Amino acid sequence: MLTMAAVYRDSRETLDTRAMTKNRLANETSPYLRQHADNPVHWYPWGEEAFEAARRLDRPIFLSIGYAACHWCHVMAHESFEDPETAAVMNEHFVNVKVDREERPDVDRYYMKALHLMGLQGGWPLSMFLAPDGRPLWGGTYFPPKPRFGRPSFRQVLEEVARLWREDRDKLLNNAEALTNALKQRATEGRSQRQLPQDFPARAAYALADLYDHDHGGLQGAPKFPQVPLLDLLWRAGRSHERALVLLTLRHICQGGIYDHLDGGFARYSTDSIWLVPHFEKMLYDNALLTDMLVRAWLDTGDELFRQRIEETVSFVFRRLLIPGVGFASSLDADSEGEEGRHYVWSYTDLKKAVSEENRDLFFRTYGVTRSGNWEGRIILNRLNAMSLLEEEQEERLAAERRRLLERRNQRPFPARDDKVLASWNGLMISALVHVASVFDDPDLLNRTQDIMTALIDHLQDDDLGLCQAWNERRLTFPATADGLAAMIRAALALHSATGKSDWLIRALSWQEDLDRYHFVPEENAYAFARRGADPHMADQIFAEDDALPNYHALIIENLAHLAFVTGKAEYRTRALALLERFAHETAQNPLSHAALLSAMHALLNGSRITLFLPDDSRETRQKANTLLSAALSALTECPPILRLSPQKTLPEHHPAESMLSSLTDRKTPALLLCRGETCSIPAETPEQVNDICAMLT
Secondary structure, eight states: OOOOOOOOOGGGGSSOOOGGGOOOTTTOOOOOHTTTTTTSSSEESSHHHHHHHHHHHHHEEEEEEOOOTTTHHHHHHHIITTTTHHHHHHHHEEEEEEETTTHHHHOOOOHHHHHHTOOOOOSSSSEEETTSSSSSEEOOOOOSSSBBBBOOOOOHHHHHOOOHHHHHHHHHHHHHHHHHHHHHHHOOOOOOOOOOOOOOHHHHHHHHHHTHHHHHHHHSSSSSSOHHHHHHHHHOOHHHHHHOOOOOHHHHHHHHBOOOOOOOOOOOOOOOSSSSEEOOEEEEHHHHHHHHHHHHHHHOOHHHHHHHHHHHHHHIIIIHHHHHHHHOOOEEEEEEEETTTTTTOHHHHHHHHSSSEEEEEEHHTTTEEEOTTTTBBBOOOOOOTTTOOOOOOHHHHHHHHHHHHHHHHHSSOOEEEEEEEEEEHHHHHHHHHHHHHHTTTTTTHHHHHHHHHHHHHHHHHETTTBBEEEESSSBSSSSSOHHEEEEEEEEHHHHHHHHHHHHHHHHHHHHHHHHHTTEEEETTTEEEEEEETTTTOOOOOOOOSSSOOOOOHHHHHHHHHHHHHHHHOHHHHHHHHHHHHTHHHHHHGGGGGGHHHHHHHHHHHHHHHEEEEEOOHHHHHHHEEEHHHOOOHHHTTTTOOEOOOOOOTOOOOTTTHHHHHHHHOOOOEEEEEETTTEOOOOBBBBBHHHHHHHHHHO
């Protein structure tokens, strides 16, 4: 390997290179990027300025992608990016670019796919080397400061790529060309014109159940992620056996160490096979998706455990993640004081001092407290020794001790919060809160959620760009990716169902128009992940597989089904069916990674929808209507689309509820119709009638 002094310098470097002596991250919207603003590395944010510098200086780009709650991102930053000698090598050889994967998931996904094409396992930090035009050359994830774990040191990697760029550039560029062509092919592969059998979601749920851990829930083995898209498929399309696996999983998640028993909220995943040891970061999206699943579990079982976890998680989200007047922050870090989990774990001695003597035996027995600890000699509070709550008097005693412990824990330094407000994750959280407010008949929560949604629109909506991807002190001037638009449409439709206010439907229709105008690719009959043409350095990405979140095409299909029902316009349903056909082949090949698409298929073809007739707007009418709704939600164990009708409201001729409208307009009491597919039931005026109709149609 060449020494730094012997590194090749292009003659064009004699141009004004003063621009290369400045770290440019201080004014970025991402807290993660700003964490690196004091690095001796001359970081650029992703953008044309960095690519222009790479072309002008004829240097490859080193691209580092991470996020604020990423433990190994922090490790590599401390070991390498804060080290002056390593930074000197980076600055000498490369144009260095830092990306927050949550602000630019399109950039992250594109280069993560490139890494997979190289036969390497993905993860964060993602470390990629690019040609000056953005084509991927080679990459990896975390690199240590010295050779270990079977990996070369980061310094060795930097110097070898620099040598190849100088001495064997054609080899790197040929590799870049092959990778880029493969990425373009993968972006549009898998087109099909076939149809999946209508019972395919149920068959997939049946097969998926065999992969589940029947003792602890979740997929077999470790680590264990909640993987809500899989739970959602089992719940919607499964039989009683599959639903029992969902309940088993949720109970273990609610009682395990992955749940914060003092402050509420769920960590991202469990590092073991029993949900005990969390990776301590808390993400907004996990708490949104799990809250939604818990609402369904409570509707099905009435289990107080689920109700309590819903209430505690909602309180956590408002207490720790809400940015007043803006929206919800993205995450809480796993680390504090430079150590993962330090804020959350306890020593036996501390717990013995903190818990009152009268309740100590009960508390220690319930929360698995032992002298030897359960994680590296320390204690992660958990209730895995029992899947149910105790008697009320015992739970009250435990709650008093938890409050005392939380006060004590709050004296410790808190994990950092990523204050970035993301369209996609906030949309998911808004939907979950609307469902909680609807199921538990909480008008205050519903009003508060509407206020947050209004604030989100104020901060994320741009007159020229439309909905933007993120906000932190100012908008990120990049249009929202398709998942952000789809999640916010979902939130607006949930609010329309819960309130009947036309403004929310108008907003959803406007965002759907933006999706169709800026993201739909006619020749592919699918939606591009990022707005077409928004970034010239990457090809359109079109995909249908899930990651931690449900795939954006699945959200779009469900939104289209919802819009078809509330507007009566058949073209929305036609578009949804066409999307299912587009991805039918790859879904059939790998149903596990397309679980959300299969759930959306089930919702489109077999999902329930509610038509609610309200003869007037009196308080008595609203109360009666809410009673009918509560009965329907409990029987259906979900929160389906709701169309609220008044005597003055007319429906399109072919709307499934239209044939019933004439029989409703002369009624003086509220009535509920359960619709499935293209058929609606007779009107029900009592909870008993609602239960009878639901039993017949479900």
